[in-house]
Amino acid sequence: MSSLNARVLGASRRVSLSVASTLLLIDLAIILYGVFMRYLAGGAPIWTDELARYLIIGSVLLAAGAVWVEGGHMRVALIERLLPVSLRRLLNLYQWLLTLAIAIAAAIFSYRYAQSVSMFTSQGLGISRTVPMMAMPIGFALLAWQALWYGPAPLKELSEMAETEEAS
Template identity: 35%
Template sequence: MPVAALTTLQRIEHAIDAALRPVVFAGMAALIGVITLQIVSRVFFEAVGWTEEVARFLLVWITFLGATLAFQRGRHIAVTFVVDALPDPLQRVARIAAVLVALGFMIALMVIGYRYMQVQSFQKSASLRLSMTWVYAVIPLCSALMAWYAFVDLVGLIVRGSNDGEPDQPSPEEPPA
């Protein structure tokens, strides 16, 4: 039964991943379009005032969403030589401890990000007059997604004794690093 639950968790993880990828791609395309508009308007016409602000907000969102995708694939920087030198049972314990620390950090970041989002809710952006709540909402959102990914990794370590998101075990759609 635990393996079936893990499979369900991993299916949800892959569905979230499948939804995030086109969002990041669309954000990158929009960023390229906005920056191109900014350059063209400055050179040939009068500068379009909102392009700098939109580009900044898109970059923030793309950065956090891209970091979430990288976290899911185990692509963040990791120093594993100490863990790799341990015997297998201790490696498993060390990996579980590392995932627990990451999970705790993501939960703390989610809470802090939500509070920060609330504090900034009264502020409006200069050009678009957009509530800054929408800009800062990416912090708790992506922290929650990364916490979910860490939770799935933790369940995988406990149930199977392995972690599908480890850098030395790339996902099937990702080439080895």
């Protein structure tokens, strides 16, 4: 992987994981506020459950690309290990192209869907449903972006990630 690719992926990874982590922390605070209000104050506002749900979906989708590049997602790499090198490269190219195609298609379709629900408002927050639904196309676009910069190289495995972290 070239140094430009590594720098772009590193910056993209840091930004997406930072934003996802921030959303997750806000989600935790909202959930704790809702629990406090429900069990100690006598009643929680309706918006806490809805906002917590939107925040968890947003954080997962924003982190998906970085997790894919790191090889931290759930997958079984047994076939890759058993194949000869030439077939392994072909399989890596296929996986990369499939990931790009699915991520780009999902970004386009989820963007269209998010725009189509703009006339509806959420029950608890009273905002257009487009606002929380935009996490889907943004997350899938980030996955496509990071996969594109990663290229058709073999995905890292957990043992490789541990070695990389120990070296740095």
